[in-house]
Amino acid sequence: MDAFLFWILALVAVTASVLVIGQRNPMYSVLLLIASFGALSGLYIQLGSPFVAVIQIIIYAGAIMVLFLFTVMLLNAQPEESPTGRLARMMTGAGPRRFGAVLSVVLALQLFWALRVLSSQNMPPGDTPATTVREIGVRLFREHSFAFEATSVLILVAMVGAILLARKESQ
């Protein structure tokens, strides 16, 4: 059952991600990425981290993607057209794209090889207890409290910055 779920979720995540970078219409890309996040959230639950799974949905799928969706809608992003002109086709036509795809497969294989150095023992069995929110909270607010405070300042700065950057220039 565990294995079945893992392979289904992994398949959904990879397929959705490939479609994200393959789709021409940015609106579809955003929706497919949400599907990919959902699959990843399922994987996190399988890995015994319900907190991370839920905040993945709340933050990534529920907030960041809404931001992307708004931007796509406001800018009325059109589907990409194929490149015209000789120089453009040389740089970004079908041939270079296929070469780029091959290069990414090479990257994936290199990462496989690098990560294979770790042993291939089995994961802890499914009945090890999941991480509770209490444990995460204790660790977060005791050892990592400085990072927490710094992150809140970061978010404030990002909010103010985003509003300033996106504002219309007043004469």
Add this chain to the structure above:
Amino acid sequence: MLPEPTLNSYLMLSAVLFAIGTAGVFLRRNVITILLSVEVMLNAVNLTFVAVDRFRGLIDGQIIVFFVMTVAAAEAAVGLALVIALFRHKEVLTPDAFTSLKW
């Protein structure tokens, strides 16, 4: 019968997702899709953290994932604000159009 997922399965999945994200960043010609591919890469890294955490019985990785998500949110907000500001200038979303800083 399907093979049980080991630590390597999760790490390989994350490697594949990372490579997909990288391919997206290099191959797409739409700024918003490039930002989406960066999010794919960040998620791949999150998966690595959580998988290794489970394997070693720690929870520090999940704390790092928490911070990665928060920083990704801040980065997405600022990045999209920049995209909107750039769009106001040039009315297109291809990264090739923004060449003012080129020599």
Add this chain to the structure above:
Amino acid sequence: MTIDAQVIAQLLVIGFTFFMLLNSAAILVYLERKVAAFVQQRYGPYLVGPKGLLQPLADIIKLIMKEELRPKSANAALFYLAPIISATAAFAAFAVVPFGAPTTFFGLLDEPVRLAPADVNVGLLVLFAITSMGVYGIVLAGWSSNSKYSLLGALRASAQMISYELSYGMSFAAIILMAGSLSLTDIVNHQQGYWFGFIPKWYIFLQPLGFFIFLVAGVAETNRAPFDFPEAEQELVAGYHTEYSSMSFALFFLAEYVNMVTVSAVATDLFLGGWHGPFLPVSLGWIWFLAKVGALLFFYIWMRWTLPRYRYDQLMEFGWKFLLPLAVVNLLVTAYLTIRMNGW
């Protein structure tokens, strides 16, 4: 595979909850029209069935028989996906809400089964997550209709929903601080008992401000009056569901009513003591739960037909400049008092 009585009981609870949610939408259609009528000093529906009780059935049959239209330039896949997302998110959010004490169905089962389809111990976070997903139904509806009224309505509705999600979440956080748990069943169980023998230990008495914030944010989340500017008839035709007809429209309607029920049910569990009440044993507590949810739903409908509508900029200003600081102050005061009561 042996079929366990527990599994069957759990499946029955899930099916029952789903069935009752569908029914509650129909009952709410009737109630809304009757209460609206009495508020406006007229009779409501009274022709169809005794006292108009079969009116929802007539409405549903009418909606099913209508022609399913779609604008030609609308994106077909997204156009039909949007109401599905809305309805699914609405139903899924109720999955973590318990509506009664764990029961053994009068001794038929060996161990008690929880009266919630999926009572997880991070229940409140899951609820919040699924509520955030409900925004997508509205956004996609507006975008895929390819019509300016829909798009404007959708943008406004979704901006409103994500703004009020913050205050919604902060009022949760105060309750979580006091109860020390994210599971809704635990929070309800913390509200057992009485002070001085007759005042029930509900959190509404400890957190009146939190209750107010939660209800206001909940009404804004479900796009109901006085926060229903994006779908007001006089303003934007019908907002994001202008182009929808027949079953797709029915799905949006259904989603809105089920969201109302979810917000009322969660408010009952968090603030009004859930299924605990005087005179009835805990195993019959679901009767109290129904009564409290019914009272909150009546309040919802009453508010719609009494209060005038907020204008959009007033609505956003209220959410960000008044409700959010209030929620933060509520959280800070709760945190301070919780620490004081438990020793530094």
